Amino acid sequence: MSVAVINYHHRMSRWQPDAQGRLAQAALELYVERGYEQTTVAEIASRAGLTERTFFRYFTDKREVLFSGSRALQELMVSTVTDAPNSLRPIDAVAIGLEAMVSLLQERREHSLRRQAAIVANVELRERELIKLAALATSLAGALRARGVGDLAANLTAEAGIAVFKIAFERWIDPTNERGFSELIRESLAELKAVTAERA
Amino acid sequence: MSVAVINYHHRMSRWQPDAQGRLAQAALELYVERGYEQTTVAEIASRAGLTERTFFRYFTDKREVLFSGSRALQELMVSTVTDAPNSLRPIDAVAIGLEAMVSLLQERREHSLRRQAAIVANVELRERELIKLAALATSLAGALRARGVGDLAANLTAEAGIAVFKIAFERWIDPTNERGFSELIRESLAELKAVTAERA
DNA sequence: ACGGCCTATGTCAGTAACTGTCATCACCGT
DNA sequence: ACGGTGATGACAGTTACTGACATAGGCCGT
Numbered sequence: 001m002s003v004a005v006i007n008y009h010h011r012m013s014r015w016q017p018d019a020q021g022r023l024a025q026a027a028l029e030l031y032v033e034r035g036y037e038q039t040t041v042a043e044i045a046s047r048a049g050l051t052e053r054t055f056f057r058y059f060t061d062k063r064e065v066l067f068s069g070s071r072a073l074q075e076l077m078v079s080t081v082t083d084a085p086n087s088l089r090p091i092d093a094v095a096i097g098l099e100a101m102v103s104l105l106q107e108r109r110e111h112s113l114r115r116q117a118a119i120v121a122n123v124e125l126r127e128r129e130l131i132k133l134a135a136l137a138t139s140l141a142g143a144l145r146a147r148g149v150g151d152l153a154a155n156l157t158a159e160a161g162i163a164v165f166k167i168a169f170e171r172w173i174d175p176t177n178e179r180g181f182s183e184l185i186r187e188s189l190a191e192l193k194a195v196t197a198e199r200a
Numbered sequence: 201m202s203v204a205v206i207n208y209h210h211r212m213s214r215w216q217p218d219a220q221g222r223l224a225q226a227a228l229e230l231y232v233e234r235g236y237e238q239t240t241v242a243e244i245a246s247r248a249g250l251t252e253r254t255f256f257r258y259f260t261d262k263r264e265v266l267f268s269g270s271r272a273l274q275e276l277m278v279s280t281v282t283d284a285p286n287s288l289r290p291i292d293a294v295a296i297g298l299e300a301m302v303s304l305l306q307e308r309r310e311h312s313l314r315r316q317a318a319i320v321a322n323v324e325l326r327e328r329e330l331i332k333l334a335a336l337a338t339s340l341a342g343a344l345r346a347r348g349v350g351d352l353a354a355n356l357t358a359e360a361g362i363a364v365f366k367i368a369f370e371r372w373i374d375p376t377n378e379r380g381f382s383e384l385i386r387e388s389l390a391e392l393k394a395v396t397a398e399r400a
Numbered sequence: 401a402c403g404g405c406c407t408a409t410g411t412c413a414g415t416a417a418c419t420g421t422c423a424t425c426a427c428c429g430t
Numbered sequence: 431a432c433g434g435t436g437a438t439g440a441c442a443g444t445t446a447c448t449g450a451c452a453t454a455g456g457c458c459g460t
Contacts, residue, residue, distance in 0.1 A: 014455045015408065040445065051410060056447065091395055126334075127327040134330055155367050156388065157395045163359035167352070188356060195291055195357045196396045214426045215437065240416065251439055256418065 020058045020068070022048040027065040031118035036062075036125055063128040066115055070132045074139055076100050081143040090149045094140065094161035095189060101165070102181045109172075116173045137162040164188045220258045220268070222248040227265040231318040236262075236325055263328040266315055270332045274339055276300050281343040290349045294340065294361035295389055301365070302381045309372075316373045337362040364388045 016022070026047035030039040041062055045055045059065045080100040084093040105112055119125040141158035145151065168184040171177055177184075216222070226247035230239040241262055245255045259265045280300040284293040305312055319325040341358035345351065368384040371377055377384075 019408080041447085042445085052446090053411080053448090054409060057409085060447095062446065089395075123331065127331045130330040130334055131323065131327045134326075152367070152388065152391050153395050156363065156392045159363035159367065160360060160392060160396060163356065163363060167355050167359065188352065191352050192356045192360060193396050193398055195289075195353050196360060196393050198393055198397070219437080241418085242416085252417090253419090253440080254438060257438085260418095262417070 016049060019048065019050060019054065023050065023055055023058055024065050024068060027062075028115060028118060031066070031122075031125075032114055036118060036122040063125055066118065066125060067128060067132055070136075073101055073104060074136050076104060077136065078139050078143045081140065082146060084147075086147065090144050090147070090153060090157040091160070091189075093144065093147065094157055095185070097140065097143075098161060098165055098168075098185050098189075099182060102185060105169075106181050113173055113175070133162050133166065160192060164192055216249060219248065219250060219254065223250065223255055223258055224265055224268060228315060228318065231266070231322075231325075232314055236318060236322040263325055266319065266325060267328060267332055270336075273301055273304060274336050276304060277336065278339050278343045281340065282346060284347075286347070290344050290347070290353060290357040291360070291389075293344065293347065294357055295385070297340065297343075298361060298365055298368075298385050298389075299382060302385060305369075306381050313373055313375070333362050333366065360392060364392055 023044060027039070027044045030044055030047065041055050042052045044065070045052045048055075055065075059068070077097040077100060081093050081097040084096050088096070119129050137155075137158045140161060141154040144154035144157055149157070164185065168181065168188040171184050171188075172179070172181045223244060227239070227244045230244055230247065241255050242252045244265070245252045248255075255265075259268070277297040277300060281293050281297040284296050288296070319329050337355075337358045340361060341354040344354035344357055349357070364385065368381065368388040371384050371388075372379070372381045
């Protein structure tokens, strides 16, 4: 159990700061400690020093509390792809976008590991993760279309990129893994190119 | 006389037949008519002439009622890939598996259309659909490993195959579409090979 | 300094998804 | 005839989530 750090500025505000962050941290702790299903929203709120009602003001549901960071990831990816040199082929623009996400995640591997442990332990959380990845693919395809890529090619390149990300992430998060995320991304992308190559 | 049992009224068994099917049909109708969220399980059960409790004996939750067919689809795909000639490369074995699923779906395009309309209209249902596809990818990867394909190649080929299926299905289900599912699968797979090709 | 507004939070009641438990009762084999 | 079986109903309980209203410290204009 950890306690939220209270910052005393020159004046006390009415409430402890960062209610949303305290809720997210309390939720992750409890999901890891005793599992998602065995945790009630009331318990999360209580550990954060808040009430259940306030939890639902910050998060649309009990699952979303683990996914508030996905928006930043998505925006980073889209802007990276959008700003990539026009000379790059779609698949290479996507590769650059993946690398950008990697650097965001690699700094917090410990956190990613705990979070992923909670997610893989529960089906509802995995469903939510999948739809976040699908949203990522959709916006990625949009970024590709904005580069002039055709609709079908954009969708397929985006889906392929997300597949590479998913598999590389799985391998990176494996506790026995020692390799860098970026290396795993490149390896997975190379393997995808190999298995889809026209001729052996 | 035992044969005379037929007289009286018509021969009634204690319950109306196919409770599960009646529930599934009632649910689809209601989800399409007034939307998933605006439909209660009690209403579904009532339309099927049953009670809410019985609904949850056949389906684990309110979403699953639209996905009872996915197991058959998965088994068909796995057995097709498993039985495919050993000479085929992984990606071609997957292509054959996709074609097998296609023939199952193509016979019931009307039903698929109504079902998909309900699914795309609701996020929770889309989450459920995504995890079914993910399960499909997982078992597909298993079938590839059984063919001697390496772990990384199996996972990536499976994910790529499911991506092709998703995108071809989207296009096939589009009301303005006139083309065959099989043709769309082949087109999508060809486009995937094109966008991942090593050199332009 | 005063008063009023702003806003994050609390309180409370309500709905509906889902679960556990026990009751029912036609059917079936012996 | 009779007891077991299996599908269903009845009912109470938990919890995720929502809407409406209350509260109270901080802020701002006067």
